[in-house]
Amino acid sequence: MGSGAPTFECSAGCVVMTANRVRTLALIVVAGALLAVWAFPVLWALLTSFKTERDVLAYPPSLIFEPTLSNYRDVLFGSASILPNLVSSTIVAGASTLLTLLFAVPAAYALARLALPGKRASGFYVLATQMLPPVGLIIPYYLVLQKIGALDTYAGLVVIYLTFSLPFAIWLMVSYFEDVPREMEEAALLDRAGRWRALWFVILPQVRGGIAVTTIFVFLNAWNEFLFAVVLGGNRVRPVTVAMFNFISVEQTLWAKLAAGAMLAMAPVILLGLIAQRHIVKGLTVGAVKGGGRT
Amino acid sequence: MLAGAPAATSVSREQRAGRVGMRGIVKRHGAFTALHGIDLDIEPGEFFALLGPSGSGKTTTLRILAGLEPLNEGRVLLDGEDVTDREPGERDVAMVFQSYALYPHMSVYDNIAFPLRMIATPKDEIERAVRDAAGKVRIDHLLARRPGQLSGGQQQRCALARAIVRKPRLFLLDEPLSNLDAKLRLETRVELRKLQRALGVTTVYVTHDQEEAMTIADRVAVFMDGRIVQVGRPQDIFARPATAVVAAFIGSPPMNLLEAEVRDGALHVAGVVLHPDTPPGDDGEVTLGVRPAALRIAPTGVPARVDLLEDLGDSTIVDLDVAGHLVKLRADHHPNVKEGESVHIAFASDACHLFDRRTGVRR
Helix, strand or coil: CCCCCCCHHHHHHHHHHHHHHHHHHHHHHHHHHHHHHHHHHHHHHHHHHCCCHHHHHCCCCCCCCCCCCHHHHHHHHCCCCCHHHHHHHHHHHHHHHHHHHHHHHHHHHHHHHCCCCCHHHHHHHHHHHHHCCHHHHHHHHHHHHHHCCCCCCHHHHHHHHHHHHHHHHHHHHHHHHHHCCHHHHHHHHHCCCHHHHHHHHHHHHHHHHHHHHHHHHHHHHHHHCCHHHHHHCCCCCCCHHHHHHCCECCCCECHHHHHHHHHHHHHHHHHHHHHCHHHHHHHHHECCECCCCCC | CCCCCCHHHCHHHHHCCCCEEEEEEEEEECCEEEEEEEEEEECCCCEEEEECCCCCCHHHHHHHHHCCCCCCEEEEEECCEECCCCCHHHCCEEEECCCCCCCCCCCHHHHHHHHHHCCCCCHHHHHHHHHHHHHHCCCCCCCCCCHHHCCHHHHHHHHHHHHHCCCCCEEEEECCCCCCCHHHHHHHHHHHHHHHHHHCCEEEEEECCHHHHHHHCCEEEEEECCEEEEEECHHHHHHCCCEHHHHHHCCCCCCEEEEEEEECCEEEECCEEECCCCCCCCCEEEEEEECHHHEEEECCCEEEEEEEEEECCCCEEEEEEECCEEEEEEECCCCCCCCCCEEEEEECHHHCEEEECCCCEEC
């Protein structure tokens, strides 16, 4: 660039190109560093899950070792199998998600559209329940569930999860419904769709991104929940988060099995995240720009 | 469409002719009254414009007609039948919204087919009707596209096709041309008129553009502050505006209004005494209205000073200062005056419009 007699256009072009390349490189370095910090524990757990318990405790930690699948075999099919717990988690998270959507979607639609008395106040109180620290609720919830005999039942735990997921889901969905122009719904009403078919054929297709985001958030929250599960669950209802905790005992911690269990527990989460990546990013920015969340 | 059908064999069709009646419609938003008792009759097949400035209640009236807006008092009649409490979908009316309100997740074909699918029309019949409607508005080559892939004008046509596809008894158009650019607006205006003539469906058209209303409509209702101040054929409203406000709203440029006084059967304006052919009525303060085209520069008359000449090519608008008031004069030729020059203006006696100064009502 500096040698010879470059034409004006070329030299300007080269400067711009170099600047761009430097910026791209810097971005890659920064992103790489951040990614490494985030990914390190995950990758370490992944490595640990393929080690024997003896290799795990080796010091300095060995990066080169003979991988084994025995941890996975034990965790899945051994005496301390977490398979029933994965099923338990699936039931709890699945039921919470389904019920949440079943109630949250119509509720959010009503809050966004209909002129209900006290709408503004109810909108606030829906969110206010999110502000309570969960720990403060454990004892009352425990007593209530005990009184009605719902401790260690799926129904009991799912209902408790609903008290958290419903307000959150409603709050999230309202902004999506508000983004749908009112005239579009009116057009559907005039086209003789009626309110239910207008909702189904015209409104819901336009908030499907919001439904995807809500589904994922609610499912993940329920799947990852530990505190309520460990207190309100028991021998019958024991989600995988609680089961993994049992690998840690007073005498010893079975790191390799814990890691293998964690990998298995994470798999659906990561899978879901990958599938819905596009929707999640869009969902987090919805409302930033008027109509920016929809396509 | 229905006018030519023999009355004896088409009783049911006659019933759906699209006759509109609105009786004493009152609409309040809290303490604010948006509509103060609207009475309106629209004949079958008529192209009827609701004209008025923004906030005058014309769109609210249209939405009440559609059933999208609840009302506080009054009745809505369609073909003599009280539909006040009917849902929008039960009224057999179609509407084109200002924003078009197309369904963005459906193709143009599905958008147009939607109203037919909602009433469980057989598939081949839908196909035929959609192609027919799309052909009428010339978007039959765009049926596979999504609304987002259409230009503004094409979206507008798609909305029109969705309205005409199910052959309703009434079209409601809410400022359908306002989102189009000026050239397209003029073209579409003409096409809309032709389309309405061809279909013969009663059409209620909301606009704030007086020129649009005057050129497109069979009859016009002029809205001011939640009231209908005048209903009539465009030429009648132009010729005899009912109030000074209507006079100032209609025409381009609108009518000149000057403060004047009637004393002893003569008209006193800007220090000049005029003797109209027809007696100007009782003594009192009046507003004198004269159309720009009715004014001419003359050797004698009301004194004025030329402020500005606007050459429009085929005609010229002369801005005049008459006793401190702006008066516009429209001349077909290039008038032989210069800016800053003092002149006199005159007008024929029958070009005078006199309005009561206090009430604004025509004398």
